[in-house]
Amino acid sequence: MAAPPAIPAARFGERLEAAQGRVAERGLAALLVGVGPDLRYLTGYRAMPLERLTMLVVPRTGPYRLVVPRLERTPAGRSPAGEAGLVEIVAWDETDDAHALVASFVNATAADGASPARVAVSDTLWALHVLRLQAELPNAVMELGSTVTSDLRIVKDEAEIAFLRAAAEAADRVIGQIAAGRLIGRTEHDVAIEVRDRLIAEGHDDADFAIVASGPNSASTHHEASDRVIAAGEPIVLDIGGPLGGYCSDITRMVWVTGGNPANGPDAEFRRIFDLVRDAASEATSAARPGVAAERVDAVARGIIEAGGYGERFIHRTGHGIGLEGHEEPYVVAGNPTPLRAGMAFSIEPGIYLDGRYGVRLEDIVVCTADGPVALNRAPLDLLVVDG
């Protein structure tokens, strides 16, 4: 379980160049990237989003600048792009107007002295910064940075897939560890803490979420974890994940705890919906080949569950892209005609939810390759019937 090799610095140079190419191509004055996944993608720089402005300026021509609060100069300089000299680090002081500084770099892109017409800002930039930049650039029309970065980020290279695979396999191990341990008599919250500890122990940078939904809570799609005590004769949804080397895991498996008494096993309807969800997951995964529309993959999963009579109970999309963000493009949802391409990575996670009784969801991370779909998770999709 050695960590995959770091993304080479040269890759960040290529990414910055590709982003600048798209800025020019789209007729934008500049791309303005705040702290978040686009910044990590383009520079490797990880920072917490804060009220102090940190912003990469990718103008349509000329040097890339990383504007940072003075006290972030050292870590910014040590980021992959900083260390490789790909970006010029511009530090501002506590009493400077950082937004005006960024605006000055944008205005400098207008060779004729006219105000720039269009600027893109990263999708997760806080309103705090968006509105201040709008005030400093009153004539600029803003659009989302994903118009520039999404097409770049949506196709993962080998180094990125290595991280996604390492994250998936680490999450697989945690599922195995949790299913093998004691569950009955513990609160969901207590199990969730164990999940988080184990994700970190298995190399995750962070444990973003640990959904432990037992008994009737399993019918709630985004239940997190409560003080409910797990009892024999119940299903548990385990939906867990977080970043490893920046790239996210996200796996869902179903456990059923019997307390060692086979009479406490799943009933016939639970078995029926479980099998439907598993079939939907398997078939949707098989359908995820280059050229197939994302919405088609959703339709495959949905069709199976509808044919089984539970269409109304599959109340969410089939999946979401995954990479530096837990949820990113491509979304596997009705209405998204994006054709899948080799290198795209996404979840396949159908579910059926019977309010007040129980629910089933299964989730793998799948990569579309030229040779067909590859599930990064290796844990079997079976119902994990355990003593608990």
Added chain:
Amino acid sequence: MAAPPAIPAARFGERLEAAQGRVAERGLAALLVGVGPDLRYLTGYRAMPLERLTMLVVPRTGPYRLVVPRLERTPAGRSPAGEAGLVEIVAWDETDDAHALVASFVNATAADGASPARVAVSDTLWALHVLRLQAELPNAVMELGSTVTSDLRIVKDEAEIAFLRAAAEAADRVIGQIAAGRLIGRTEHDVAIEVRDRLIAEGHDDADFAIVASGPNSASTHHEASDRVIAAGEPIVLDIGGPLGGYCSDITRMVWVTGGNPANGPDAEFRRIFDLVRDAASEATSAARPGVAAERVDAVARGIIEAGGYGERFIHRTGHGIGLEGHEEPYVVAGNPTPLRAGMAFSIEPGIYLDGRYGVRLEDIVVCTADGPVALNRAPLDLLVVDG
């Protein structure tokens, strides 16, 4: 270390009412609050910020609505404000236009059918949602939600201070545990993992940051943790924290590891800058009384360090407010004339950084009360000289 009692549901009703009062008073059509600290403050609802829109609409008159993706309906309904029936939960489906839905509620506030002129959006709302809402409300001028919420959130009530105190005391214990353990021969990263585990074990919801900066790294203000191995005869900055019951801890203490050999103790200049920083912290804390301007508290800390000859090496503000966010108002910084009021909580964290050699920072969370300043951290500000 029992957790403090939960914020009573009635408090959320009062907060919503106060927010609506300010919306009307400021002549706004509505306050639009995305996932984040303002939403937690007004409703108690905690969710992860996602591409799917979750938004509280506080119109100038009429009912409060919490617009959520359908699959979040159950957890939203279980939030304190949801459970108490204070907000109407409006669920949208995967193929609905959630931003248009929110815009329709805003437009409904314009009694005369005219477009509403001004709308406030929460400061941490993503650009993704800001720009879409601007597109749906083309005639609305947007301003920051903090113009409505900051004045409410800036003064903490007793229940909130109880959480801040519990978080501070938990972080105190972790500092003590780390200083008492083995440090020499371990990487900063390894110690940071232990810090995170211990913060969680001491009741934190999450361990947002664990700065472990040893030797020359201590001179970098926002160094996180690296593969550098800690050696005898070095200082370590421990700057750690995260939320407990939603309210944040943030403490900085200095450790010096000797390896058991007194000859490896701190040198004279380190002692000198340590004493200056400690004096600056103590005096700034003493100055933090009702009616004193926030910038005055900064000036007190800065004055002491300047008088000691290290003014140029104190390269950041003295502190930041703290509550549901790790950094929030009031900022203890030059240029902020806000007079302190009883109930305000903030960090006092002066520092001196000698590039390439070492640095010192000390940080307490302080509450301004009618009877004077109260440090919530109880760990002494002393230099922790340990064998390591």
